[in-house]
Amino acid sequence: xxxxxxxxxxxxxxxxxxxxxxxxxxxxxxxxxxxxxxxxxxxxxxxxxxxxxxxxxxxxxxxxxxxxxxxxxxxxxxxxxxxxxxxxxxxxxxxxxxxxxxxxxxxxxxxxxxxxxxxxxxxxxxxxxxxxxxxxxxxxxxxxxxxxxxxxxxxxxxxxxxxxxxxxxxxxxxxxxxxxxxxxxxx
Numbered sequence: 001x002x003x004x005x006x007x008x009x010x011x012x013x014x015x016x017x018x019x020x021x022x023x024x025x026x027x028x029x030x031x032x033x034x035x036x037x038x039x040x041x042x043x044x045x046x047x048x049x050x051x052x053x054x055x056x057x058x059x060x061x062x063x064x065x066x067x068x069x070x071x072x073x074x075x076x077x078x079x080x081x082x083x084x085x086x087x088x089x090x091x092x093x094x095x096x097x098x099x100x101x102x103x104x105x106x107x108x109x110x111x112x113x114x115x116x117x118x119x120x121x122x123x124x125x126x127x128x129x130x131x132x133x134x135x136x137x138x139x140x141x142x143x144x145x146x147x148x149x150x151x152x153x154x155x156x157x158x159x160x161x162x163x164x165x166x167x168x169x170x171x172x173x174x175x176x177x178x179x180x181x182x183x184x185x186x187x
Contacts (some may be wrong), residue, residue, distance in 0.1 A: 012110040019106020026086025028082035033078035
């Protein structure tokens with residue numbers, strides 16, 4: 001067992017324990033809080049930036065403030081609901097089931113974090129030294145085949161989605177991503 005295995009097991013275990021303590025309901029609703037905040041940013045950033053610009057004075061300042069508000073306010077509101085619902089669920093008859101499901105969800109969340117982190121690490125490492133230059137403490141790890149295969153599958157999925165998006169945009173350039181018109185920003 002190498003240091004890589006220990007790091008993988010610690011992160012997955014930490015995610016599982018955190019999920020157990022929070023419970024499934026709170027974990028899912030917290031994930032929903034992030035999704036809700038992202039949708040709020042996606043849908044409301046441009047109108048809120050336009051509304052804040054006269055009050056802030058600069059376009060970039062208004063954009064940053066709008067981003068911060070649209071990230072924090074919806075996230076914290078749903079997070080408070082998640083905490084309340086989680087405590088209600090844990091104190092109910094279904095509390096043990098909620099904790100066991102939370103344990104599993106936390107382990108999956110920890111695994112996803114490991115795969116994402118490994119993908120970023122490998123991207124940088126392989127860019128500099130190539131795939132043959134990976135250190136033995138990573139390549140000899142027992143968890144390496146799983147993490148490496150998951151990382152490669154993720155990279156392949158992202159590449160396929162990007163190709164599809166580029167092909168769709170090339171077919172119909174008028175329906176490209178909506179862009180906020182550039183404004184003169186004086187500081």
